[in-house]
Amino acid sequence: MTGVGILLRSHLRRDRWIILWWCLGGVLLYWSQAVSIEGLYATQAEFDQAAAAMDDNAAFIAMAGPARALDTVGGQVAWQATAFGAVVAGLMSMFLIGRHSRAEEESGRDELVRSAAIDRRAPVSAALIVALVANLLLGVLVTLSLLTVRSEDAVLKGLPLPVADSIGIGLGLTACGWVFSGVALVAAQLTQSTRAMYGLAGSVIGVAYGLRAVGDVGNEALSWLSPIGWYQAMHPYSGLRWWPALLMIAAACLTAAAAFAVFGRRDIGSGLLADRPGPAEAGSGLRSGLGLAWRLQRGSVYGWSAGLFLTGLSYGSIGDSVEDLVGDSEFAEAFGAGVTDSLVEGFYAVAIVQLALIACGFAISSTLRPRAEEDAGHSEVLLATGLSRRSWLAGHVLVTVAGTAALLTLGGLGLGIGYAATTGDSGAVLRYLGPVLPYLAPVLVLSAVARLLYGLWPRALVAAWLPLVLAVVVLIFGDVLQLPEWLQALSPFEHLALVPAEDFEVAPVVAVALLATLLSVGGQIAFRRRDIG
Amino acid sequence: MTTETAAPVIQVEGLVKKFGSLRALDGLDLEVAPGEVHGFLGPNGSGKSTTIRVLLGLLRKDAGTVRMLDGDPWRDAARLHRRLAYVPGDVSLWPNLTGGEAIDLLGRLRGGLDNRRRQELLERFELDPTKRGRSYSKGNRQKVALVAALASDVELLLLDEPTSGLDPLMEGVFTEYVDTFRDRGGTVLLSSHILAEVEKLCERVSIIRAGRIVESGTLADLRHLTRTSIDAELAGPPDGLARLAGVHDLDVQGNRVRFDVETDVLDEAIGALHRIGLRTLVSQPPTLEELFLRHYGDVVADVPAEAEHP
Numbered sequence A: 001m002t003g004v005g006i007l008l009r010s011h012l013r014r015d016r017w018i019i020l021w022w023c024l025g026g027v028l029l030y031w032s033q034a035v036s037i038e039g040l041y042a043t044q045a046e047f048d049q050a051a052a053a054m055d056d057n058a059a060f061i062a063m064a065g066p067a068r069a070l071d072t073v074g075g076q077v078a079w080q081a082t083a084f085g086a087v088v089a090g091l092m093s094m095f096l097i098g099r100h101s102r103a104e105e106e107s108g109r110d111e112l113v114r115s116a117a118i119d120r121r122a123p124v125s126a127a128l129i130v131a132l133v134a135n136l137l138l139g140v141l142v143t144l145s146l147l148t149v150r151s152e153d154a155v156l157k158g159l160p161l162p163v164a165d166s167i168g169i170g171l172g173l174t175a176c177g178w179v180f181s182g183v184a185l186v187a188a189q190l191t192q193s194t195r196a197m198y199g200l201a202g203s204v205i206g207v208a209y210g211l212r213a214v215g216d217v218g219n220e221a222l223s224w225l226s227p228i229g230w231y232q233a234m235h236p237y238s239g240l241r242w243w244p245a246l247l248m249i250a251a252a253c254l255t256a257a258a259a260f261a262v263f264g265r266r267d268i269g270s271g272l273l274a275d276r277p278g279p280a281e282a283g284s285g286l287r288s289g290l291g292l293a294w295r296l297q298r299g300s301v302y303g304w305s306a307g308l309f310l311t312g313l314s315y316g317s318i319g320d321s322v323e324d325l326v327g328d329s330e331f332a333e334a335f336g337a338g339v340t341d342s343l344v345e346g347f348y349a350v351a352i353v354q355l356a357l358i359a360c361g362f363a364i365s366s367t368l369r370p371r372a373e374e375d376a377g378h379s380e381v382l383l384a385t386g387l388s389r390r391s392w393l394a395g396h397v398l399v400t401v402a403g404t405a406a407l408l409t410l411g412g413l414g415l416g417i418g419y420a421a422t423t424g425d426s427g428a429v430l431r432y433l434g435p436v437l438p439y440l441a442p443v444l445v446l447s448a449v450a451r452l453l454y455g456l457w458p459r460a461l462v463a464a465w466l467p468l469v470l471a472v473v474v475l476i477f478g479d480v481l482q483l484p485e486w487l488q489a490l491s492p493f494e495h496l497a498l499v500p501a502e503d504f505e506v507a508p509v510v511a512v513a514l515l516a517t518l519l520s521v522g523g524q525i526a527f528r529r530r531d532i533g
Numbered sequence B: 001m002t003t004e005t006a007a008p009v010i011q012v013e014g015l016v017k018k019f020g021s022l023r024a025l026d027g028l029d030l031e032v033a034p035g036e037v038h039g040f041l042g043p044n045g046s047g048k049s050t051t052i053r054v055l056l057g058l059l060r061k062d063a064g065t066v067r068m069l070d071g072d073p074w075r076d077a078a079r080l081h082r083r084l085a086y087v088p089g090d091v092s093l094w095p096n097l098t099g100g101e102a103i104d105l106l107g108r109l110r111g112g113l114d115n116r117r118r119q120e121l122l123e124r125f126e127l128d129p130t131k132r133g134r135s136y137s138k139g140n141r142q143k144v145a146l147v148a149a150l151a152s153d154v155e156l157l158l159l160d161e162p163t164s165g166l167d168p169l170m171e172g173v174f175t176e177y178v179d180t181f182r183d184r185g186g187t188v189l190l191s192s193h194i195l196a197e198v199e200k201l202c203e204r205v206s207i208i209r210a211g212r213i214v215e216s217g218t219l220a221d222l223r224h225l226t227r228t229s230i231d232a233e234l235a236g237p238p239d240g241l242a243r244l245a246g247v248h249d250l251d252v253q254g255n256r257v258r259f260d261v262e263t264d265v266l267d268e269a270i271g272a273l274h275r276i277g278l279r280t281l282v283s284q285p286p287t288l289e290e291l292f293l294r295h296y297g298d299v300v301a302d303v304p305a306e307a308e309h310p
């Protein structure tokens, strides 16, 4: 096919870093499981105890997969990494294919390429090959990384990891990624815009994950409807079998063939599914800056809320078996040290800060949304109407603040409900929701820093993420790396009491909230004084 | 040059806008009288969009005075904006809002739409309001902004290359609506690169170059400043023409003569030809094109001296 080679070379050159980062993420996911389990349990007895606790925890199984050979290192890696690994491979395939097929067509660049002397199917083929190569690389790197896990004085079962199973887990990941590549390629033919394509391919990945979750907990047949289920059915490290890989390769071929068949029947630039027509007139919600801000951001509020609730739920569902899971190894001592005697309370105090840090992801990106509006030229048209700068920005600020509050509340509820469901202690719902709420203040400090930047130096906005990086580093490595006191104090999260491990204190919360308000108001005033665009 | 007595709708004096070290506007003067369609012309990067953004209070001026609709565009932005509508040259729509939703949103934020006119405009522009912003073509995105602007009840339209991407048929519809808008007493500032459109719509034009106005006046005034080209065959050799001030590029071949003449000495030049005896005469009226090209090009020296500082 003329042109595939040229396109492929140019794609791979453009994508080499992106692909490398994705692979690095995937490798870390697998490799870190193997390494961390080794460090987590001092004796096989401890490990057995933890494995028993996980074995019959439905929430864990729904999240990760069928519990097999959890008392071996390999079994743990397969259990904890494969479902998420498959999602990583799926998302990588989706983005790579979207980027080189639908996005190119949407931007019209594709037409330029096509006007050169290349085969009609060359761009689609090149996009597919990029995804196939990337998944192969991912699988090979995962295998290689697992093969490096050696231990001189292995106390835990299953070390070193068997070579055949390590190859199986890597190539299974590749094959699963190939299925999602085929799916993404079909989605790119059906839809008309990149956004819609990501929506369609993303929901297939989501449904694949959900089907196997339900299947693994209940009716096993459902897991067989999901490519992720097929991957896990290879049973790496617990009686490896190869034939599910063939199933995945067959599915990948089928979906790719289907994509090419659809491609042959459609016009360039269009999809098989046209965009559904929308309302010809605006609803009553769309009449103010706030109404528009909500309309633009509600999808992300819903998504993050669901994510935070589920994260809270999964933390909570560990219940009071924290001790079993963590054991009383050195790690556990470090984890609870200086916080409290009760491991459970220490664990949840830190879990709550982690929830808050996740909420920062929403808070900061939501704060940056006005900049995206400005860059796209939307704010220019809006601010040329009766909408003042003050109310335009205030609308977005309100969505950010209320959205963050909703996120934290749902995260706390998830935590409490998960805990209550596991332990039967219904009072836990409020006990765990309460301590989450004060974290609205430090989360909003990070958001307000972003807003101040937006008002003063909109071109330096990437810097808005630095405080979050700092807060994460301080929380996770602050004591380990013995970071200086003043550096740790820069993170607003460090000033709040670690409830429930410590007693609640009002003063720091008020002070931090005041800081957030000042910074935010400063940013809004600065915005009113600068050029737009 | 202005004869109107009513207070101008837009009055800009000595406006300076700097982007870093670049003086995008460098002492710009601009006056738009009520009820006129004012053409705003100039080469790429000369500062048209920047001027309009200052008028909209989107950019902060560095020096000069700016009044619009009896207010300060920076301080009274939102209040003034309810009385005007703005159409940029490159409209970008929210990808997941439909065209209809965008029209209503902009209209409501301006203080209300005329629903009957909205419907009529949608039909005339053949625009489907149920499509999502991401799936409109360039021309159709432009139409969304035009419908939102033309269906609003406002006094002033600020249009920055509003017809870029429209097909000629739709451009005709646009012209028609701007005409009606003016007939209702509205004022328009129209930045455009399409001379035919300007010639059709505008009474007065201002030409901007490198951040300054180099020419401003009615189209008739401007025509006056250009030259008519003459191509004639005479009864005898054309002597003495070269001595006439205002005759340029004289080219004599036997009894045939070709030259450009400034409009104010046209009468004299034809008189001279007449005295020798005219056999044939072809005269090219001055085109706007010529005038613009002269201002757009690098050779400013070619511009008649009195026109450079109106």
Ligand SMILES: Nc1ncnc2c1ncn2[C@@H]1O[C@H](COP(=O)(O)OP(=O)(O)OP(=O)(O)O)[C@@H](O)[C@H]1O
Pocket: A533, B019, B022, B024, B042, B043, B044, B045, B046, B047, B048, B049, B050, B051
């Ligand atoms: N935000 C900005 N930052 C820096 N320079 C700018 C900015 N906006 C405009 N300029 C510069 O100011 C000058 C005037 O630009 P402007 O957009 O006003 O030109 P224009 O007359 O509208 O041109 P065109 O006909 O191409 O639309 C240009 O040199 C441009 O590069």
Ligand SMILES: [Mg+2]
Pocket: B048, B049, B050, B089, B160
């Ligand atoms: Mg412009």
